[in-house]
Amino acid sequence: MSLILVGFMGAGKTTIGQQISPLIHLPQQDLDDLIIKKAGKPIPQIFDEVGEAGFRQLETQVLESTIDDAAVISTGGGVIMQTINRHLLQGALAPVVYLKTSFETILARIQNDDNRPLATNITAMARLFNQRQSLYEEVADIVVDTDAKSPAFISTEIMNQLASVSELRHSAM
Numbered sequence: 405m406s407l408i409l410v411g412f413m414g415a416g417k418t419t420i421g422q423q424i425s426p427l428i429h430l431p432q433q434d435l436d437d438l439i440i441k442k443a444g445k446p447i448p449q450i451f452d453e454v455g456e457a458g459f460r461q462l463e464t465q466v467l468e469s470t471i472d473d474a475a476v477i478s479t480g481g482g483v484i485m486q487t488i489n490r491h492l493l494q495g496a497l498a499p500v501v502y503l504k505t506s507f508e509t510i511l512a513r514i515q516n517d518d519n520r521p522l523a524t525n526i527t528a529m530a531r532l533f534n535q536r537q538s539l540y541e542e543v544a545d546i547v548v549d550t551d552a553k554s555p556a557f558i559s560t561e562i563m564n565q566l567a568s569v570s571e572l573r574h575s576a577m
């Protein structure tokens with residue numbers, strides 16, 4: 405069964421996607437990687453040249469083209485900012501898994517990372533973090549807390565939850 409990972413920067417969407425992909429025998433599609441390939445340049449350079457708005461346009465294009473792929477889709481943390489993206493996520497065939505992580509843990513994981521243009525200032529990050537919580541909840545079918553858990557533990561937890569979702573879907577048929 406495919407799945408889509410959402411959550412704030414540093415929640416582990418890329419890492420967990422990599423771990424789960426061989427477990428469910430599906431390729432990983434990391435939207436940030438697809439954006440980088442499409443633009444032919446790294447994310448900070450995209451932000452510098454076309455701004456966040458230009459980045460968001462590319463993000464919607466790659467989301468639209470992959471959303472119903474048989475894959476583990478790792479989104480970028482800001483994917484839920486655009487209404488159209490939230491509609492795409494809510495209408496997706498695959499369950500959407502929200503990797504929920506406290507702000508303290510996020511800071512410990514990604515502070516000083518120079519590959520994330522929106523993670524350079526703690527006050528601005530905290531504002532984004534607070535704005536986005538309800539949007540992740542809005543699109544999520546499954547919520548998994550990631551604080552103080554290893555990627556392997558989180559991956560197993562997601563696999564178990566997917567098994568229950570699959571059973572529920574079958575029993576409703």
Ligand SMILES: Nc1ncnc2c1ncn2[C@@H]1O[C@H](COP(=O)(O)OP(=O)(O)O)[C@@H](O)[C@H]1O
Pocket residue numbers: 411412413414415416417418419420478481513514550553554555558
């Ligand atoms: N559960 C976890 N426990 C500890 N470190 C983690 C965990 N998940 C991710 N990380 C680390 O946090 C950083 C950000 O992870 P990443 O997968 O890139 O997050 P995202 O794609 O959600 O922004 C990486 O250095 C990664 O190794």
Ligand SMILES: O=C(O)C1=C[C@@H](OP(=O)(O)O)[C@@H](O)[C@H](O)C1
Pocket residue numbers: 411412413414417418436447479480481482483519520521522
């Ligand atoms: O939260 C965001 O707005 C962003 C998150 C990043 O992905 P990760 O969540 O994988 O870091 C990347 O898409 C870009 O830097 C913008």
Ligand SMILES: [Mg+2]
Pocket residue numbers: 417418419436478479480
């Ligand atoms: Mg990522």
